[in-house]
Amino acid sequence: MKFTTTLLASSAIVGAGTLAFADAHGNMAKEMTLVSWGGAYQASQDKAYVQPYLEMHPDVTAVWDESSAEAVAKLRAMNEAGNVTWDLVDVVAADAIRLCDEGLAMEIDADEVLAAAPDGTSASDDFGDLLVSDCFIPQIVYSTTFGYRTDMVGDTPPTKICDVFDTDAYPGKRALEKRPINNMEWALLCDGVDKADVYDVLATPEGQEKALAKLDTIKDDVIWWSAGADTPQLLADGEIVMGSTYNGRLFSVIEEQKQPVAMLWDAQVFDLDGWIIPAGLPDDRLARVMDFVKFATDTQRLADQSKYISYGPARLSSAPLVGQHADMGIDMAPHMPTDPANAQNTFLYNYEFWADYRDDIDAKFQAWLAQ
Amino acid sequence: MSDANNATTAPNSALAAERAEDEYTGPMLAADGTPLKRSLNRALRRQKISALLLIAPLLIFVLVTFIAPIADMLFRSVENQIVQDTLPRTTTELKNWDSEGGELPDQTVYKSLYQDIYVAQERKLHTRLGSRLNYELTGASSLFRKSGRGVDDIGEVYQDQFEDLNAFWKKGENWNDVLGSDAWLAAMNDWKKASGDAQPPFEMRDGIADILPQTADYYSIFADFVQNEDEDNLYKEDPWPLIYSAFYDDLTGPTAEQVATYAGPGATELAEAAAAAPSFATVDYMDAFADIDKDWVELPIWQTIATYSPKFTNGYFLNAVDMQKTPDGPALRPEDERIYWTLFKRTLFMSVCITLSCILLGYPIGWILANLPARTANLLMILVLLPFWTSLLVRTSAWKVMLQQQGVINDTLVWLGVVADDSRLALINNQTGTIIAMTHILLPFMILPLYSVMKTVPPSYLRAAKSLGATNWTAFWRVYFPQSVPGIGAGSILVFILSIGYYITPEIVGGRTGTFISNRIAYHISSSLNWGLAAALGAILLAVVLGLYYAYDKIVGIDNVKLGG
Numbered sequence: 001m002k003f004t005t006t007l008l009a010s011s012a013i014v015g016a017g018t019l020a021f022a023d024a025h026g027n028m029a030k031e032m033t034l035v036s037w038g039g040a041y042q043a044s045q046d047k048a049y050v051q052p053y054l055e056m057h058p059d060v061t062a063v064w065d066e067s068s069a070e071a072v073a074k075l076r077a078m079n080e081a082g083n084v085t086w087d088l089v090d091v092v093a094a095d096a097i098r099l100c101d102e103g104l105a106m107e108i109d110a111d112e113v114l115a116a117a118p119d120g121t122s123a124s125d126d127f128g129d130l131l132v133s134d135c136f137i138p139q140i141v142y143s144t145t146f147g148y149r150t151d152m153v154g155d156t157p158p159t160k161i162c163d164v165f166d167t168d169a170y171p172g173k174r175a176l177e178k179r180p181i182n183n184m185e186w187a188l189l190c191d192g193v194d195k196a197d198v199y200d201v202l203a204t205p206e207g208q209e210k211a212l213a214k215l216d217t218i219k220d221d222v223i224w225w226s227a228g229a230d231t232p233q234l235l236a237d238g239e240i241v242m243g244s245t246y247n248g249r250l251f252s253v254i255e256e257q258k259q260p261v262a263m264l265w266d267a268q269v270f271d272l273d274g275w276i277i278p279a280g281l282p283d284d285r286l287a288r289v290m291d292f293v294k295f296a297t298d299t300q301r302l303a304d305q306s307k308y309i310s311y312g313p314a315r316l317s318s319a320p321l322v323g324q325h326a327d328m329g330i331d332m333a334p335h336m337p338t339d340p341a342n343a344q345n346t347f348l349y350n351y352e353f354w355a356d357y358r359d360d361i362d363a364k365f366q367a368w369l370a371q
Numbered sequence: 372m373s374d375a376n377n378a379t380t381a382p383n384s385a386l387a388a389e390r391a392e393d394e395y396t397g398p399m400l401a402a403d404g405t406p407l408k409r410s411l412n413r414a415l416r417r418q419k420i421s422a423l424l425l426i427a428p429l430l431i432f433v434l435v436t437f438i439a440p441i442a443d444m445l446f447r448s449v450e451n452q453i454v455q456d457t458l459p460r461t462t463t464e465l466k467n468w469d470s471e472g473g474e475l476p477d478q479t480v481y482k483s484l485y486q487d488i489y490v491a492q493e494r495k496l497h498t499r500l501g502s503r504l505n506y507e508l509t510g511a512s513s514l515f516r517k518s519g520r521g522v523d524d525i526g527e528v529y530q531d532q533f534e535d536l537n538a539f540w541k542k543g544e545n546w547n548d549v550l551g552s553d554a555w556l557a558a559m560n561d562w563k564k565a566s567g568d569a570q571p572p573f574e575m576r577d578g579i580a581d582i583l584p585q586t587a588d589y590y591s592i593f594a595d596f597v598q599n600e601d602e603d604n605l606y607k608e609d610p611w612p613l614i615y616s617a618f619y620d621d622l623t624g625p626t627a628e629q630v631a632t633y634a635g636p637g638a639t640e641l642a643e644a645a646a647a648a649p650s651f652a653t654v655d656y657m658d659a660f661a662d663i664d665k666d667w668v669e670l671p672i673w674q675t676i677a678t679y680s681p682k683f684t685n686g687y688f689l690n691a692v693d694m695q696k697t698p699d700g701p702a703l704r705p706e707d708e709r710i711y712w713t714l715f716k717r718t719l720f721m722s723v724c725i726t727l728s729c730i731l732l733g734y735p736i737g738w739i740l741a742n743l744p745a746r747t748a749n750l751l752m753i754l755v756l757l758p759f760w761t762s763l764l765v766r767t768s769a770w771k772v773m774l775q776q777q778g779v780i781n782d783t784l785v786w787l788g789v790v791a792d793d794s795r796l797a798l799i800n801n802q803t804g805t806i807i808a809m810t811h812i813l814l815p816f817m818i819l820p821l822y823s824v825m826k827t828v829p830p831s832y833l834r835a836a837k838s839l840g841a842t843n844w845t846a847f848w849r850v851y852f853p854q855s856v857p858g859i860g861a862g863s864i865l866v867f868i869l870s871i872g873y874y875i876t877p878e879i880v881g882g883r884t885g886t887f888i889s890n891r892i893a894y895h896i897s898s899s900l901n902w903g904l905a906a907a908l909g910a911i912l913l914a915v916v917l918g919l920y921y922a923y924d925k926i927v928g929i930d931n932v933k934l935g936g
Contacts, residue, residue, distance in 0.1 A: 069897075072897070072898075073897040098900065101502055102499050102502065102900075103495045103498075209707070212707075224882060224883055226878060233771075239776060355512045355513060356513045357509055357510075359899060360509040364707050364708055367707055367708055367713075368707065370714065371713075
């Protein structure tokens with residue numbers, strides 16, 4: 001009952017919305033400001049769907065703003081100032097949920113706004129569980145996982161996540177992200193907690209202490225990173241023996257820069273990245289964005305993106321279309337975090353848990369870090 | 372202009388002066404006959420206004436872009452209206468609740484909570500409050516998100532019963548006929564949405580607020596929401612489940628007998644509903660909320676709401692000094708959550724270290740620059756200024772390459788045999804790294820004031836001291852150094868205050884022990900979105916800087932600071 005009411009209510013809202021777009025169809029804005037992360041990821045978006053879209057619509061221009069890292073704070077400030085200058089913002093799913101909570105992102109109905117799969121599967125089925133928020137339009141699945149120096153681990157390369165905590169077998173520094181998310185889960189896992197119980201344990205103060213105590217065993221051997229580019233640099237320079245980062249970064253260290261680095265996929269944490277549309281856009285800009293986003297997240301476009309970067313397309317129907325890297329001509333499928341060989345033991349970022357516990361655990365984590 | 376005036380009025384004023392000598396004994400008059408004092412004042416005022424007008428653009432610029440945002444940001448450190456604004460009825464009801472009594476609030480509070488959350492979730496404000504309260508109580512975020520989804524069910528109990536009783540109550544049109552004034556209904560009838568005219572604002576039927584007070588109350592909120600926020604046709608809009616529960620309360624509450632006095636449209640249906648309502652199945656609001664989440668029947672969430680009900684709070688400031696608000700008053704946080712005090716101390720300590728190392732390195736450079744021939748000095752000055760023309764990020768990242776364990780400095784030391792290959796120095800990702808990198812970045816701010824002050828010390832003083840028998844050291848220490856102190860003062864203030872607020876460099880090279888309080892402020896601004904806490908930390912930092920500045924003025928004297936000759 002509840003579910004259907006919500007569904008009906010939201011489709012009513014969006015139904016009204018689509019009518020408005022239809023009205024405004026004649027005067028879609030000629031310019032879009034797209035916000036993304038910069039670097040190779042933004043380049044993959046540009047090549048896979050922004051440039052093709054602009055070729056189809058020669059009168060439209062797109063401007064990139066590389067502000068995704070501060071997107072939540074900036075959108076909030078823009079909203080308070082009453083002048084939202086962004087049209088489409090690329091954020092990680094956790095940020096999309098917060099923007100939705102704060103009323104800063106527009107709620108959408110996937111089936112109305114997004115294209116169906118070529119075989120007619122509706123968008124909501126095609127994206128499935130990845131639609132983690134009413135405001136979120138997923139693009140890719142990426143993972144946070146480890147890379148290690150093949151020349152620094154001897155004859156027995158690490159195969160399990162717990163090798164990260166084993167400083168006897170693998171002496172040397174490790175790089176971990178300077179935040180509790182992911183690190184706490186890995187610590188508990190290697191402290192003997194069952195994978196199924198990780199979040200139940202982490203919800204208790206004792207469990208948090210347990211995780212920090214485990215991290216404490218390698219505290220002096222860790223370099224804490226806050227930018228995704230840190231670990232690749234540290235690995236390339238031989239500063240660290242292993243370190244966590246986004247799998248696409250490791251792909252470029254291994255395949256593009258040919259460094260002696262290999263992947264440790266065990267206990268990789270899947271996360272999602274996608275678009276949100278800022279709330280309160282004027283009709284003409286909204287109509288343009290809707291038109292663009294429908295194109296940019298269709299099955300072929302998401303599959304195209306994986307030619308340029310090793311992140312998995314968020315649509316089920318895109319997976320069979322993943323081909324070879326556009327420049328290097330290597331098969332991309334084995335480099336995808338979702339490839340069956342790589343995805344034997346995985347976590348999915350627990351959005352609800354971290355929305356609740358982020359402030360609390362972060363305070364403890366930072367206090368522990370500062371000691 | 373005034374000269375010309377004087378010239379033309381000169382004969383008059385000569386006459387006036389003669390006349391004044393003869394008969395006038397009042398205040399001295401200006402040439403045009405007004406008292407001199409007033410005339411002078413007027414001229415002065417004109418001058419002041421023109422001076423003010425000249426600096427007005429700058430003043431307005433500073434006010435708008437600097438003072439106002441700072442004031443706005445500082446205001447956030449105490450502002451806490453969101454709780455009262457989102458849960459107005461609940462917070463009012465909670466005032467009578469004893470948060471330390473160990474008892475849960477009573478049904479009326481739960482009922483107000485239902486009403487508040489219902490309205491809030493329609494306006495999509497409940498999750499915002501959830502995020503706000505999650506800073507104080509873990510779990511509030513999902514609690515409010517869940518409750519927003521759950522409140523629909525609560526009201527539907529009454530909605531279904533009224534609709535089963537008579538399909539009349541299903542339709543928005545019927546509700547509007549009962550509750551809307553005749554004039555408004557007529558206006559709505561004439562109004563065409565397609566015409567683009569504004570929808571006639573909803574008007575309540577005369578006297579209906581006495582008969583159905585709560586229904587009228589919520590219906591006007593509903594009407595306002597539909598007309599102004601959703602911009603839908605109110606006449607066609609079916610009411611929220613919330614209206615039905617208010618309707619039930621009216622029909623069974625103290626105003627129930629008033630219903631008989633109503634004779635407008637739908638009077639029969641209303642009388643029928645009034646007769647049936649007392650036998651309806653009722654909602655236990657407390658149980659309903661317990662069904663949504665058992666946290667609602669536990670004390671912490673209620674204590675948190677009660678503690679943060681007031682429009683202003685010192686909670687953020689308490690947080691910023693590792694304390695928290697509890698029902699018993701402020702208390703220290705558990706030891707494993709204390710961090711800000713450590714960071715404040717560390718920031719101050721490291722800023723002092725950076726300032727001292729800047730003095731140590733900058734003083735000799737300033738001295739050399741000041742005593743070299745102008746041409747060479749200018750060349751060297753370019754070297755000092757060069758870092759200013761390089762991006763901060765590039766400079767900091769360059770230090771990473773220099774200082775890391777496989778970096779240039781360690782490689783050189785190992786090659787020279789100073790350190791062993793397996794015990795390379797840890798120069799980065801700790802306090803050492805931050806101090807080295809920031810000393811380099813801030814050094815020009817020390818050298819420039821030192822140089823310009825030293826430039827003004829005549830070299831003859833030193834020669835004179837020596838000719839009077841002073842040793843090199845005495846001549847420097849007793850004669851030269853005291854004259855360069857204002858430069859040290861100015862440089863130190865600049866470097867210290869800049870370093871206290873730095874965050875990019877510590878973030879990149881500071882590791883876990885070399886980060887500053889500013890890194891936490893940046894985190895709360897851009898990641899956790901706890902702007903209130905960030906503002907409180909910033910306000911404390913500002914107060915510390917002002918306090919230190921005041922102390923400096925008292926001890927050294929701010930007149931003793933020079934940025935140049």
